[in-house]
Amino acid sequence: MALHSARSVGNVSLGLSLLVFCVFFVNVLLGGPLGRKPWMSDVAEMLTLFLAVIFFVAGTLAREAQASWTSPDGQSGNAKPEEDRQQTT
Numbered sequence: 910m911a912l913h914s915a916r917s918v919g920n921v922s923l924g925l926s927l928l929v930f931c932v933f934f935v936n937v938l939l940g941g942p943l944g945r946k947p948w949m950s951d952v953a954e955m956l957t958l959f960l961a962v963i964f965f966v967a968g969t970l971a972r973e974a975q976a977s978w979t980s981p982d983g984q985s986g987n988a989k990p991e992e993d994r995q996q997t998t
Contacts, residue, residue: 916975922968929961 933954940947949957 916972919968919971919975922964922971924968926961926964926968929957929964933957933961 936947936949936954936957939945947954
């Protein structure tokens with residue numbers, strides 16, 4: 910259950926991060942090369958970019974938690990097989 914929860918939280922957070930960043934990017938594009946008046950103030954731009962970063966970090970951490978929960982060889986956690994532990998010591 911926790912595995913699917915971390916995956917869905919990661920996907921939703923990264924999707925929201927992309928969406929919020931696209932809003933920021935469109936606003937900058939309007940104010941820059943297109944020469945139109947952007948609809949957001951400087952403070953609103955900063956808060957929008959900050960929110961995108963927060964969602965990105967939350968999504969990345971959730972995906973990392975999900976990846977460390979199951980390893981590719983089917984073992985749970987970051988535990989190494991017994992023979993690998995003996996070789997490294």
